[in-house]
Amino acid sequence: MADHFQVKRVVVAINPSASFGTTRDIGPAVVQTLRAMGHEVTSLTEPDYESLLTTARAAVRSKPDGFVVVGGDGMVNLGANLLAGTKVPLGIVPSGTGNDMARSLGLPFDDTEASVDALAEALQHPPRVVDAGLIHYLDDDGVPAERWFACSLSAGFDATVNERANLMRHPRGPSRYIIALGIELVRLKPIHYTVTLDDREFVVDANMVSIGNGISLGGGMKITPDARLDDGLLDVMIVRPLSRLNFIRIFPSVFKGTHVRHPKVSIDRARRVRIAGEGVIVYADGERIGRAPIDVELVPGALRVLAATPT
Numbered sequence: 435m436a437d438h439f440q441v442k443r444v445v446v447a448i449n450p451s452a453s454f455g456t457t458r459d460i461g462p463a464v465v466q467t468l469r470a471m472g473h474e475v476t477s478l479t480e481p482d483y484e485s486l487l488t489t490a491r492a493a494v495r496s497k498p499d500g501f502v503v504v505g506g507d508g509m510v511n512l513g514a515n516l517l518a519g520t521k522v523p524l525g526i527v528p529s530g531t532g533n534d535m536a537r538s539l540g541l542p543f544d545d546t547e548a549s550v551d552a553l554a555e556a557l558q559h560p561p562r563v564v565d566a567g568l569i570h571y572l573d574d575d576g577v578p579a580e581r582w583f584a585c586s587l588s589a590g591f592d593a594t595v596n597e598r599a600n601l602m603r604h605p606r607g608p609s610r611y612i613i614a615l616g617i618e619l620v621r622l623k624p625i626h627y628t629v630t631l632d633d634r635e636f637v638v639d640a641n642m643v644s645i646g647n648g649i650s651l652g653g654g655m656k657i658t659p660d661a662r663l664d665d666g667l668l669d670v671m672i673v674r675p676l677s678r679l680n681f682i683r684i685f686p687s688v689f690k691g692t693h694v695r696h697p698k699v700s701i702d703r704a705r706r707v708r709i710a711g712e713g714v715i716v717y718a719d720g721e722r723i724g725r726a727p728i729d730v731e732l733v734p735g736a737l738r739v740l741a742a743t744p745t
């Protein structure tokens with residue numbers, strides 16, 4: 435802890451539905467702990483994401499010393515969209531299923547006490563400055579829209595799995611992702627993409643096109659293992675068509691990031707990325723964005739986070 439403790443004004447936005455509601459005690463505990471430390475805490479919980487976005491937007495206008503999300507990457511995405519381009523730093527107490535932004539930042543992601551300790555420590559120091567991705571797309575009504583993402587963007591097989599899982603009513607828990615994965619594996623077929631990396635446009639058949647600002651998605655799948663949150667570049671992973679069997683074979687290696695050695699997997703770096711393709715669904719930070727085409731730009735230093743800068 436810093437020598438001179440400074441009381442901070444902190445907004446804590448809580449998603450009680452993160453991890454299918456199994457982590458709902460974490461938010462109130464975080465608020466209680468920060469208050470016990472002496473911080474001035476405004477706690478926000480709403481019945482849904484949209485209402486939370488509205489109340490949180492109002493809370494950010496009061497320029498708190500920190501805006502903390504308690505939830506998963508969807509909550510990180512909410513925070514990124516409220517805070518990108520401002521000086522208010524984002525704190526993360528992971529309580530979601532994936533927690534990939536916390537993993538990319540080197541924050542504790544499976545120990546709440548350690549997360550709150552790291553947050554309290556970070557509140558006493560200047561925030562870390564990281565890049566963020568800005569997605570330009572057409573919303574479901576065809577209206578041009580923009581949305582920030584902090585960690586990852588998917589525009590292929592993994593987005594399709596996410597979409598199928600979200601549309602399922604049963605089962606309610608995480609096993610829906612396994613079922614969705616199984617169904618989509620059976621349906622696996624290459625997508626015909628047009629990808630533009632900065633000024634280089636090319637056509638490619640692929641199973642996956644994913645973008646990493648951070649290193650992982652889906653709870654530690656290191657799709658872009660060498661991505662850095664502050665290098666001013668997006669890492670773009672493309673998986674060229676694989677047979678179902680080979681897809682299943684290389685799948686486990688993504689947890690170590692060694693899939694990048696496979697000849698059908700490539701990683702490129704770019705500041706601007708355009709992805710187009712028939713029927714391509716796009717997710718970012720685990721949240722549904724819409725359909726391709728999308729234009730993504732990396733905005734260096736757009737986001738401040740309550741995390742130590744790696745030495």
Ligand SMILES: Nc1ncnc2c1ncn2[C@@H]1O[C@H](COP(=O)(O)OP(=O)(O)OP(=O)(O)O)[C@@H](O)[C@H]1O
Nearest residue numbers: 451452453481482483505506507508530531532533
């Ligand atoms: N009361 C609520 N407040 C905020 N978000 C909510 C609420 N109820 C449901 N949600 C939904 O929760 C989703 C975000 O979940 P979040 O990312 O925090 O947890 P997770 O999905 O379990 O974790 P991860 O994204 O890391 O896998 C959003 O899509 C949002 O619509």
